[in-house]
């Protein structure tokens with residue numbers, strides 16, 4: 432169903448296809464729990480990881496996912512490439528494709544660059560995050576983490592809290608979470624919201640205290656300082672007062688509810704040091720699970736896109 436396809440946005444996948452990815456992730460989680468965490472499924476295929484922006488989780492998990500499936504991986508870092516000598520992005524991508532790669536995983540700092548690249552090439556692309564636009568594999572691994580915890584999406588209330596304005600994760604997650612059946616709300620003050628937020632069609636609250644005691648999932652967004660051209664929030668103290676998940680708020684959370692964050696966490700801003708480190712959080716904080724599940728989700732996508740694909 433996904434053979435040879437690109438994944439640029441969360442809504443490139445139907446609900447049925449999202450279900451297929453999650454089902455396959457379950458199979459690959461089982462592989463990841465084995466002593467030998469490797470299957471020969473993509474032997475002979477080559478995947479290029481092309482990152483124009485820094486990454487820890489996404490880049491390493493795509494690399495590991497490819498290796499667990501026995502594919503070959505080439506890692507391209509923009510900072511040490513011929514881009515520095517003035518080569519254009521399209522010429523760079525064409526050069527990598529000439530090395531006979533089967534799929535490109537691309538992260539870029541500018542929204543929409545991947546759509547531009549996709550129009551010029553025939554090789555499938557997976558979007559590993561483009562500017563403020565989309566991060567579809569994050570949405571898939573987050574949905575998977577929620578499904579593993581609750582067994583269902585139906586009826587779950589999710590609050591997505593923080594810097595919505597600069598977050599590609601928020602855009603992909605609101606879209607995908609709503610479509611699979613979760614009740615999504617945004618918690619952000621006006622200065623952290625884009626002007627077009629109403630098109631998302633979800634309710635907006637301005638402070639975490641308005642939702643903390645009745646949602647099932649508290650999804651803390653990273654404050655994207657690297658994408659803020661100017662300071663968007665008056666002070667860290669103000670942020671802490673209205674948006675930070677601290678110990679007092681943790682105590683108010685609904686029984687069985689959980690906390691997710693895409694990482695990397697700005698400690699003391701989105702989540703307090705004591706919540707990050709403290710035993711008080713118990714098993715509410717699912718951040719390590721998100722990272723683990725990211726490998727299985729990316730294995731599932733690489734498998735579904737490449738396993739049946741004919742060589743060009």
Ligand code: CP
Pocket residue numbers: 485486487488489490560569693694695
């Ligand atoms: N969640 C996420 O995209 O993290 P990285 O920037 O470390 O890849």
